[in-house]
Amino acid sequence: MALQERGIKSRNLILRAAAEVFDERGYDSASTTEILERSGLTRGALYHHFPSKEAIAVALLTVHGEAVDVPAQAVKLQAVIDHTFDFAFRLQRDPVLRACVRLAVEQTSFRRHAFTPYQQSSAAVERLLGQAQEQGELLPGLDLAEAAAMITGTFTGIQVMSQVQTGRADLPERVGMMWRFLLPGLVNPGMIGRLRLTADPAPAELSGAVRESARS
Amino acid sequence: MALQERGIKSRNLILRAAAEVFDERGYDSASTTEILERSGLTRGALYHHFPSKEAIAVALLTVHGEAVDVPAQAVKLQAVIDHTFDFAFRLQRDPVLRACVRLAVEQTSFRRHAFTPYQQSSAAVERLLGQAQEQGELLPGLDLAEAAAMITGTFTGIQVMSQVQTGRADLPERVGMMWRFLLPGLVNPGMIGRLRLTADPAPAELSGAVRESARS
Numbered sequence: 001m002a003l004q005e006r007g008i009k010s011r012n013l014i015l016r017a018a019a020e021v022f023d024e025r026g027y028d029s030a031s032t033t034e035i036l037e038r039s040g041l042t043r044g045a046l047y048h049h050f051p052s053k054e055a056i057a058v059a060l061l062t063v064h065g066e067a068v069d070v071p072a073q074a075v076k077l078q079a080v081i082d083h084t085f086d087f088a089f090r091l092q093r094d095p096v097l098r099a100c101v102r103l104a105v106e107q108t109s110f111r112r113h114a115f116t117p118y119q120q121s122s123a124a125v126e127r128l129l130g131q132a133q134e135q136g137e138l139l140p141g142l143d144l145a146e147a148a149a150m151i152t153g154t155f156t157g158i159q160v161m162s163q164v165q166t167g168r169a170d171l172p173e174r175v176g177m178m179w180r181f182l183l184p185g186l187v188n189p190g191m192i193g194r195l196r197l198t199a200d201p202a203p204a205e206l207s208g209a210v211r212e213s214a215r216s
Numbered sequence: 217m218a219l220q221e222r223g224i225k226s227r228n229l230i231l232r233a234a235a236e237v238f239d240e241r242g243y244d245s246a247s248t249t250e251i252l253e254r255s256g257l258t259r260g261a262l263y264h265h266f267p268s269k270e271a272i273a274v275a276l277l278t279v280h281g282e283a284v285d286v287p288a289q290a291v292k293l294q295a296v297i298d299h300t301f302d303f304a305f306r307l308q309r310d311p312v313l314r315a316c317v318r319l320a321v322e323q324t325s326f327r328r329h330a331f332t333p334y335q336q337s338s339a340a341v342e343r344l345l346g347q348a349q350e351q352g353e354l355l356p357g358l359d360l361a362e363a364a365a366m367i368t369g370t371f372t373g374i375q376v377m378s379q380v381q382t383g384r385a386d387l388p389e390r391v392g393m394m395w396r397f398l399l400p401g402l403v404n405p406g407m408i409g410r411l412r413l414t415a416d417p418a419p420a421e422l423s424g425a426v427r428e429s430a431r432s
């Protein structure tokens with residue numbers, strides 16, 4: 001294995017181990033020693049990649065940024081809806097994304113960085129809403145920045161409640177509920193019947209399979 | 217001062233000190249030593265009232281239960297709306313309520329108790345929605361339990377985002393935004409213009425004054 005390739009592998013091992021520890025314990029209770037033990041690497045390797053626990057957490061948030069990439073769709077609001085279902089499925093399966101969300105939701109000493117994921121999510125949703133507006137999908141006069149903040153905020157609360165009450169087992173159903181309540185305040189009445197408010201099973205299963213194979 | 221009265225005063229000093237520490241550090245990082253130091257009481261007095269940190273946190277959640285008492289209103293949905301604004305103002309001012317919310321939102325070792333505040337809030341909202349439905353305020357066929365869960369979940373997410381982005385300074389405006397987006401999926405179109413989507417200033421200021429005098 002080339003040196004560079006080994007470096008990338010070590011970095012990913014650290015990020016995955018850190019994500020698990022942050023997801024289970026939260027930022028303040030996570031120790032670099034535990035992250036080190038789970039990664040199976042040496043302390044030297046850890047510090048080669050990341051000078052501090054904070055630096056690891058900042059790196060994890062970039063993963064969140066990548067997770068807001070949304071596949072293209074003819075109906076732009078369907079792309080927003082599919083994105084929330086995809087995010088819900090990934091939260092159920094992926095400790096890296098769960099760690100990002102926990103870092104963003106909890107009032108830890110890391111919190112001053114936690115603005116980023118909300119901005120990333122809101123900005124991605126607002127871009128899609130802009131396209132939806134151009135296509136005449138939305139109610140006239142809708143404030144896109146507000147609508148994007150509303151969708152991001154509602155998803156945040158829905159996923160916190162689902163995490164408390166069912167360990168996120170019912171998150172996809174709650175996302176469907178969220179859209180049934182939000183759509184009348186967002187889209188043209190004629191659009192409502194045209195939107196699918198359940199997960200598009202194909203891409204979620206596919207990305208799950210890709211993640212499984214990437215893991216092994 | 218009578219013995220019983222002194223006991224109630226000590227108990228309240230402990231709860232207030234604990235609320236401040238839980239609000240600032242979260243459950244897992246809070247120590248009974250710090251709670252003790254802030255309360256100004258002896259360790260004996262602390263353990264007389266509460267056998268453990270967990271017992272203090274459970275007692276704090278009963279305060280949350282009392283906070284979901286909603287004043288009567290002719291228009292029942294207005295009572296739900298006023299309750300969310302009142303809750304927002306109290307979150308800005310009252311460390312006890314902030315501690316309850318932090319205990320409910322974060323994935324600490326206390327989390328197994330954290331179901332309670334969501335149940336209390338959802339149940340109170342669902343009761344009011346039932347009355348609103350009887351008065352013909354709501355869209356026909358609305359699932360009241362779902363609507364109550366949606367309102368509670370949305371408020372949760374809105375307040376997390378407001379806390380991250382502005383330290384809850386813009387929470388009342390965000391609550392107004394939340395209602396503008398939610399109402400079309402909840403109420404009869406004819407109701408929307410009849411509802412006030414800003415805080416009713418009188419009761420919030422009054423309860424603030426009462427709390428200030430109770431504190432001194």
